[in-house]
Amino acid sequence: MEDIVSKEILKVENVGMRFNLMEKKVDNFKEYVIKFIKNELRYQEFWALKDVSFTVNKGDRLGILGLNGAGKSTLLKIIAGVLKASEGNLTVKGKIVPLLELGAGFDRQYTGVENIYLYGAVLGYPKELIKEKFNEIVEFSELGDFIHVPVKNYSSGMKARLGFSIATVMEPEILILDEVLSVGDAKFRKKSEKRILEMFDKGITVLFVSHSIEQVRRICNRAIILDKGTLVADGPVEEICKLYEEKFIGAEKASSKPKKKKKKKKKPATEENATNTEAKTDTAAEDKDKIVTKNETEEEK
Amino acid sequence: MVEINLDRAIKNFKKYRYLLFELTKKNIKLKYRRSYLGILWTLLEPILTTIVLTLVFIGIRKKNDATFPVYILTGRLLYSFFSQSTKQAMKSIRSNSGMIKKVYVPKYIYPLSNILSSYIISMISMIVLFGAMIIFKVYPTVYIFNAIIPLFLILVLSLGMGLILATLAVFFRDMEYLWDVALMMIMYTSAIFYDASSVGAQWIFYFNPIYHIIINFRNCIYGHSLDPQALFISAAYSFASLLIGILLFYKKQDKFILNI
Numbered sequence: 001m002e003d004i005v006s007k008e009i010l011k012v013e014n015v016g017m018r019f020n021l022m023e024k025k026v027d028n029f030k031e032y033v034i035k036f037i038k039n040e041l042r043y044q045e046f047w048a049l050k051d052v053s054f055t056v057n058k059g060d061r062l063g064i065l066g067l068n069g070a071g072k073s074t075l076l077k078i079i080a081g082v083l084k085a086s087e088g089n090l091t092v093k094g095k096i097v098p099l100l101e102l103g104a105g106f107d108r109q110y111t112g113v114e115n116i117y118l119y120g121a122v123l124g125y126p127k128e129l130i131k132e133k134f135n136e137i138v139e140f141s142e143l144g145d146f147i148h149v150p151v152k153n154y155s156s157g158m159k160a161r162l163g164f165s166i167a168t169v170m171e172p173e174i175l176i177l178d179e180v181l182s183v184g185d186a187k188f189r190k191k192s193e194k195r196i197l198e199m200f201d202k203g204i205t206v207l208f209v210s211h212s213i214e215q216v217r218r219i220c221n222r223a224i225i226l227d228k229g230t231l232v233a234d235g236p237v238e239e240i241c242k243l244y245e246e247k248f249i250g251a252e253k254a255s256s257k258p259k260k261k262k263k264k265k266k267k268p269a270t271e272e273n274a275t276n277t278e279a280k281t282d283t284a285a286e287d288k289d290k291i292v293t294k295n296e297t298e299e300e301k
Numbered sequence: 302m303v304e305i306n307l308d309r310a311i312k313n314f315k316k317y318r319y320l321l322f323e324l325t326k327k328n329i330k331l332k333y334r335r336s337y338l339g340i341l342w343t344l345l346e347p348i349l350t351t352i353v354l355t356l357v358f359i360g361i362r363k364k365n366d367a368t369f370p371v372y373i374l375t376g377r378l379l380y381s382f383f384s385q386s387t388k389q390a391m392k393s394i395r396s397n398s399g400m401i402k403k404v405y406v407p408k409y410i411y412p413l414s415n416i417l418s419s420y421i422i423s424m425i426s427m428i429v430l431f432g433a434m435i436i437f438k439v440y441p442t443v444y445i446f447n448a449i450i451p452l453f454l455i456l457v458l459s460l461g462m463g464l465i466l467a468t469l470a471v472f473f474r475d476m477e478y479l480w481d482v483a484l485m486m487i488m489y490t491s492a493i494f495y496d497a498s499s500v501g502a503q504w505i506f507y508f509n510p511i512y513h514i515i516i517n518f519r520n521c522i523y524g525h526s527l528d529p530q531a532l533f534i535s536a537a538y539s540f541a542s543l544l545i546g547i548l549l550f551y552k553k554q555d556k557f558i559l560n561i
Contacts, residue, residue: 019559027472027473027474027560028473028474028475029473029475029476029479030475032472032473077402077558080403080404080405081405082401082402082403082404082405082558083555083558084555096405098403098404105399105400105403105404107327107331109331109334109335110327110331114327114330117323118323118324118327121317121319121320121322121323121324122320122400122404122406123404124316124317124320124406125319126319127319
């Protein structure tokens, strides 16, 4: 019994997230007072997540699948502690580190060295640990002498490399990967995938969101599907990916299997194109999401 | 309802105190990084403004006061700490929105680090005050040790106001402009470069906690004991604003991410 409890690293129980959408955004005091007096402060409820429950055991690599607007990002934000769920419980045992895209969160004026300490501190690590891992981070990022240059002069690849190095060298218990495994040049991408696979061996838990089913198959051992904010499926990755392809993407894609990767030179390319456009529409949808989230919750004022 | 789990809050603070240190350090470092004179500006700025204010207002003053620059500096240093720290704290949540949206960090760390870095910079500029005291022969007495009280109160007040403003600024973008106007009113009612007794409407000073803190700070510098009434008023304002600030911030902090 105790063994089972200690294995559970993340528990999501009946989590729901309600957003209050306002028809027009009010972000200044003047408009707020006017609308308040005219009694025009109306909200519309919108549930981005509803009654989502699942548990993740230590060492699980959970893929989160779902169409645009299914609530994947909201779920990850709640798990990371950035958003607070409107209802339900969340239990996390251990350190969660989100892998941010392209070194978001660096201070542009700070040098690489200073940013390592700052970023480490933001992730909640003590100074001693950062110091201990410092050389490893610099080495892995391959920045060399550029580590003493302000980050604003870095290329986006350099920033991504530094961010990846800091997040992974510290060896968190839970790593959140939100569509970020495609950074840097081919060489670094290989290296970073190798690093992630190494971390799997050490028993790291991964939450992975991607629109590339291939990637999910390669990395995860378990998957869940979200649809319009509710959890519709939960199980082994192969099963769930198949289900997802059949139900959500359509039959024609279900034919491409991962094992024939090398021979099918043309097909993966077209598939990549397909996922690319998918990713693009997703970002557009996410922008919309942002506007939506901005719009809401002036309630209780 | 506002629930503050003190035990957990303290544990969390301990975990993130290194971040507080790093952010405070960053604010100080970056403020002077690109400037040629660097940290010397913390000394030059009060010297220059005091010279200007002395030249402008010494003629208007009725009393012939050889220590006028010390008088100005005592008020000016405290006021500029208050205005700078609250302004920075107000913007801190919004300017760190990129981080707040991605990684969990106790959010009060951002306004708090801004207040602390401003405080440290202000303490460095106190060197100018000591220099001026020697030049204008305002020699310190034993009462100078009392100065720690007004200096502590202004820190509490700034922190409280900083938390209130940071919260409001997330929801209302025009807070910045409103606060600029409020700061101007605070400055003119703080008796920085005039005698409070020369003002007809004395009631106006009751609305200004900064004025009462400055009075007591001057008492310490000029070798008088603390004014109990001013002490009471400034302490009441300071702790009330801190309490309101903490409650407001805790109540609203989960909503920040939806508005930044």
